Amino acid sequence: MNFSKRITSMQESPIRKLVPYAQGAKAQGKKVYHLNIGQPDIETPESFMNSIRNFDEKVLAYSLSQGMPELIDEIIKYYKKYDMHYENDEILITNGGSEALLFAIIAVADAGDEVLVPEPFYTNYNGFSAAVDVSVAPITCRAEDGFHLPSRKEIEESINPRTKAIILSNPGNPTGVVYTKEEIQLLADLAKEYNLFIIADEVYREFVYDGLEYTSFGNIEGIQDRVIIVDSVSKRYSACGARIGSLASKNKDLMKQILKLCQGRLCVPTLEQVGSVELYKTPENYFEEVNKEYDKRRNIVFEGLNDIPGVLCKKPTGAFYVVAQLPVDCAEKFTIWMLKDFDVDGETVMLAPAEGFYATPGLGKNEARIAYILNENDLRKSMEILKQAVANYPGRTV
Incomplete structure (x- = not known):
């Protein structure tokens, strides 16, 4: 066989x-x-466990394909703390950040296309891309440079007509790098110039040290139609087993397309969404x-x-x-x-x-x-x- x-x-x-x-x-x-x-x-914050213990519905029913409205509302409130403003149809709940990544790649790249990724990278960028016949084009970052980005010229050399998106984790998994505002702006400029999407994996947003400034792609002006933010409760709230992630984008047409994938897998588990509503209420x-x-x-x-x-x-x-x-x-x-x-x-x-x-x-x-x-x-x-x-x-x- x-x-x-x-x-x-x-x-x-x-x-x-x-x-x-x-x-x-x-x-x-x-x-x-x-x-x-x-x-x-x-x-894990106790509120997660308590909310599931207190769940008292008689039937454990399907949730909406886009996710529970209560959870989407809490995520919208969460992003407002970072001066990012989303509407209800600009958020989708996913089975962990992993499904969010897969759906984003499927939505922006066809078989034979490429995505640009700083390496070393979270291995699922390669695994999910390969599964849908999309290739990873690496931007090599070096240990001696703290795994920060190379020059604009070096990055541009990896861009070709088949390049459809830039994917990166910030802060970085596996490197622990926090990209500077200048590095984020550089990638934003390249995305505009070459008409690329940016799939921004920001699941470690809270974990930044030494007083460094953190810059989200969600805060960069002029690129909101091409930014897709991948998020998750796994690391932020130490709830890896909950498998609750999300996608956020101001590109409403894109989100309508990704919703079809969400409908195809029906819904995200109801109880974990109930628990995650409370996670997003966790005090600062x-x-x-x-x-x-x-x-x-x-x-x-x-x-x-x-x-x-x-x-x-x-x-x-x-x-x-x-x-x-x-x-x-x-x-x-x-x-x-x-x-x-x-x-x-x-x-x-x-x-x-x-x-x-x-x-x-x-x-x-x-x-x-x-x-x-x-x-x-x-x-x-x-x-x-x-x-x-x-x-x-x-x-x-x-």
Whole structure:
């Protein structure tokens, strides 16, 4: 039997494909510190759980395809805090940010088209694009530059008549970069000049450190007809399992087209929407406390990485990730070795090899993404284990 080229061309998740090795390590009795996946340990606001417990309808019915009106209203209020003003028909509720990304790509690009993406990038940009026969054209960003954008000239060289959109995460997953206002304006100018959509993945909007200014594409004048904002409750409210995302765009015609995809999948789960209505009412001081916690964790990981000879990384300024160059022959081999053959007093670490976050062949082979989503003590232990692992790894390059 033959499979479609669409499915065989999709990459495995570089974050999840090594899970069997982690399961094997645990079966051997090892404790595994998971730095490979962005699953926060911050408690989900209690209001989410309470609203579901208090749900008292006699029938769990379909929701509207565009999403519950109550949830759309709360998202509109949320965006107003950021001086972004949307109407009810300019918001669609999706099954997580992932479905929002997929629907946006389907809506703006045909088979054979391309989307421009700064690399390293969230791997689903590539996976979802490949699934609908759209290619990722990478804009290579470098660790030594803190993964900020290259020059306008370098970006323009990747644009051709098949280019339909720019996709980027800001703050960045996997890099932790926060793009400057000048970088955002540069991409906005290119989108106008070359008639491109901008699919702005802003699910980490709240997680910005060091007093940096955050600029949303939703605040840039003159491009609102081409901006599609992808959002989610997953990381913002530590509710990854709720699978509630959204799309926002001032382009009403575009949203009418995407609504057809929403109708095709019927609706988003009702109970999770009920809970998410309350999440969007979460007081602002929640983010202040969460940011302080992530800032501490960021410092622990960055200092720990800097204490390992041969490691190269710039301090991340957003989200809760850092991509580091390691002094190893292959980050994937190194991660598998740590899980299969290495431990410190019965404990080891799992990373996310970064090669799968790139579209350019050969890049990222000795890089790994680290998610600083564990508590302080666990992160300190993880960094010490990682230091010893690098020192003892047979494929060490320094």
